[in-house]
Amino acid sequence: MSSITTKGPEVKVPRYLTPGEDVLIRTKAWHPMETGWRKTHDGQTVERNRIHTFTCAFNGQEVFSADLHSGVSANPYMTFYARVPGPGVFEFKWIADDGAVYTSAARIDLAKP
Amino acid sequence: MTHLELSEVLLSRRQVLAGGGAAALLASLAGLAPLPAHAEPADAEAKLAELTGGVTLQKGRISIEVPPYTEYGKQVRISIEVESPMTDADRVKTIHVLAERNTVPEVASYHFGPLAGQARISTRIRVATTQILLVAAEMASGEIYLAKTRVKVARGGGGCG
Numbered sequence: 251m252s253s254i255t256t257k258g259p260e261v262k263v264p265r266y267l268t269p270g271e272d273v274l275i276r277t278k279a280w281h282p283m284e285t286g287w288r289k290t291h292d293g294q295t296v297e298r299n300r301i302h303t304f305t306c307a308f309n310g311q312e313v314f315s316a317d318l319h320s321g322v323s324a325n326p327y328m329t330f331y332a333r334v335p336g337p338g339v340f341e342f343k344w345i346a347d348d349g350a351v352y353t354s355a356a357r358i359d360l361a362k363p
Numbered sequence: 364m365t366h367l368e369l370s371e372v373l374l375s376r377r378q379v380l381a382g383g384g385a386a387a388l389l390a391s392l393a394g395l396a397p398l399p400a401h402a403e404p405a406d407a408e409a410k411l412a413e414l415t416g417g418v419t420l421q422k423g424r425i426s427i428e429v430p431p432y433t434e435y436g437k438q439v440r441i442s443i444e445v446e447s448p449m450t451d452a453d454r455v456k457t458i459h460v461l462a463e464r465n466t467v468p469e470v471a472s473y474h475f476g477p478l479a480g481q482a483r484i485s486t487r488i489r490v491a492t493t494q495i496l497l498v499a500a501e502m503a504s505g506e507i508y509l510a511k512t513r514v515k516v517a518r519g520g521g522g523c524g
Contacts, residue, residue: 272480287466312476321462321470323438323487330473331480333449 261342263356272331275306275314279344279352285320301326301352303345309338336360401491407461407468411509414459414472415499418507425500425510433490436516442485445500445508449475455482457501464494490514 259279267273279301286298304326305315314330332340337359344352428442445455460470470488482500490496493515500508 285466307476308478311478313478314476315474317472317474319469319471320467321460321465321489323489327487329485331483332478333480334478 259342259344259352259354261340261354261356263340263358265359266361267334267337267358268361272333273358274329274331275340276327276329277304277306277342277354278325278327279304280325281344281346281352283318283320283322283324283326299347301344301346303343304328305343306330306332307341307343308332308334310341313340334358401464401466402468404463404495407463407497410468411459411461411497411499414469415501415507418505420499420507420509422509424508425498427496427498427510427512428485429496429512429514431513432515432517434517436490436492436518438487439490439514439516440485440487441496443483443498445482447482447502449479449482452503454479454503455500456503458482458484459497459499459501460488461497461499462488462490462494463497465489465491470496490516492516 257280259277261278262276264273281301282299283301284296284299286295288296290296298320300320300322301318303315303317306313313332313334316328318326326344338357340356340358342354342356346352424446426444426446428444429439433439441460443458443460445458447453447455449455455475457475458473460472461468462470471486473484475482494513496512496514498510498512500510502508
């Protein structure tokens with residue numbers, strides 16, 4: 251299936267951290283999220299291939315994770331909040347049924363006074 | 364080629380009707396079985412009980428924002444907020460989203476780790492037909508809250524889960 255693009259996932263994390271404020275993180279992976287019931291025009295069933303797990307960690311500590319099923323739209327988009335103690339690196343990971351793993355990372359620094 | 368008696372070849376009107384009826388019934392049964400039919404609300408409730416471990420579900424604390432009417436079921440934006448300070452003592456552990464009449468009622472489960480901020484997420488889901496969405500929030504204290512919302516869909520999610 252050629253609909254799996256080579257485009258990497260997109261992540262939006264603010265560049266600077268304001269102490270006492272939660273950080274809004276927006277993520278989007280480019281993936282068709284095939285349910286396994288769709289048929290092509292030749293009558294061939296397209297094999298099931300979904301992103302089943304998403305995880306977000308900050309300096310190795312877990313922030314947020316999700317188990318996704320067929321009910322999640324193609325190109326899964328998610329927003330959530332993180333409450334982090336200081337500067338560091340967010341690591342994002344998407345795992346698909348066909349074994350593909352997509353990763354992304356974003357750095358956040360303390361706001362300059 | 365073997366010779367056939369006339370009585371073997373010609374069926375009576377009654378036999379034809381009976382045979383035809385049986386064939387039609389068989390065909391309809393065979394046709395029904397492999398289709399990914401929409402699930403029933405009971406399936407979603409059973410799944411929810413499996414996910415939550417049979418704890419009594421309480422009302423309140425969850426607010427769901429979803430368009431009440433949508434033209435296109437493949438991308439329905441949904442935002443969920445659970446009232447919680449997200450301190451160590453009082454925090455949300457997991458949010459489950461289920462769609463009663465999707466082929467697979469389970470939509471997603473979101474787990475909040477120790478560094479999670481507000482118990483607030485937004486995402487896009489597939490909604491097969493007009494139906495009720497269930498959102499359950501598991502708290503660290505073991506309480507589970509349940510909220511329901513209705514989504515009306517003009518065109519479904521296209522064989523979606």
